[in-house]
Amino acid sequence: APLLFLAALIGYLSGSVPYGLVFAKLFGLGDIRKIGSGNIGATNALRTGNKKMAAATLAGDVLKGTVPILVFLPFGLIPGAVAGFAAFCGHLFPVWLRFKGGKGVATYLGVLLGFAPSLVLVFALCWLLVAWASRYSSLAALTATLAVPLAAWIFGYGVAAILTAAMTALVYLKHHGNIRRLVAGTEGRIGAKS
Ligand code: G3P
Numbered sequence: 001a002p003l004l005f006l007a008a009l010i011g012y013l014s015g016s017v018p019y020g021l022v023f024a025k026l027f028g029l030g031d032i033r034k035i036g037s038g039n040i041g042a043t044n045a046l047r048t049g050n051k052k053m054a055a056a057t058l059a060g061d062v063l064k065g066t067v068p069i070l071v072f073l074p075f076g077l078i079p080g081a082v083a084g085f086a087a088f089c090g091h092l093f094p095v096w097l098r099f100k101g102g103k104g105v106a107t108y109l110g111v112l113l114g115f116a117p118s119l120v121l122v123f124a125l126c127w128l129l130v131a132w133a134s135r136y137s138s139l140a141a142l143t144a145t146l147a148v149p150l151a152a153w154i155f156g157y158g159v160a161a162i163l164t165a166a167m168t169a170l171v172y173l174k175h176h177g178n179i180r181r182l183v184a185g186t187e188g189r190i191g192a193k194s
Contacts, residue, residue: 003075004082011068011083015090015107018097019060020045027053036188037177041102043137046191058106064091065110073114081163084111088167092174103174105141108167112148116160122151135189138178145171 020040024032029048032040036047042058065087073080091107093099112119126147131140145168152161172179181187 003072003079007068007072007075007079007083008086010071011086012090014064014068015087015092016094016096016101017060017064017090018094018101019064020057020102021097023053023056023060024048029053039103040097042106043190047188061091061102061106062110062113065107066114069111069114077159080115081159084115085163085166087111088170092170103141103178104167104171105137105145108145108148108164108171111163111167115163116152116157118155119148119152119157119160119164123148131190135191136182136187137190138175138187139182141171142175142179 018040020032020042024030024035024045027048027050029035029050032038032044032048036044038044040057042054042061045054045057048054065084068083068087069080072083088104088107088111090101092101092104094101109120109123112123123144126144127140129140130143131137134140145164149161149165149168152164178187
């Protein structure tokens with residue numbers, strides 16, 4: 001139990017670092033929460049027009065999920081899953097931003113990278129295909145995160161199927177505004193500045 005507590009704590013602390021907010025400030029672009037969708041993620045970072053800042057945000061938000069898993073997975077599947085899920089929750093609900101964090105897509109990818117690399121392929125293929133066809137980052141994320149737990153279940157992955165299904169439910173909750181805009185036809189396309 002102390003190990004699981006430590007996994008949850010380290011995971012949460014790693015996930016709660018708001019890289020998009022930090023990098024936007026460091027690059028002199030102001031408060032990212034006042035730009036575009038107001039989200040602190042890489043998609044919204046791209047709306048500043050600064051591709052390097054968006055790439056740095058993506059890297060930070062992916063690795064914040066991967067690193068705690070690499071630390072705790074050697075102790076077992078459950079400590080690894082707890083560290084990953086905690087990092088994901090830290091990104092969505094960071095104490096430093098009064099629990100108003102990101103939407104979880106990049107960190108989801110980072111968790112897959114550390115916990116079930118074969119699922120990265122499923123995620124990446126779905127995301128890239130839908131993003132290429134629609135230019136909607138949110139629709140790409142909603143498709144990819146639906147496919148991943150299904151694939152995990154089909155592949156017979158027990159823990160990964162439960163972990164990804166839980167993360168997908170939270171991704172959908174965080175995208176309620178995007179889903180409304182997609183249905184209304186007012187969602188912003190990838191790279192379109194606003
Ligand atoms: O990765 C987040 C994406 O799905 C939505 O971001 O800024 O368009 O709300 P945003």
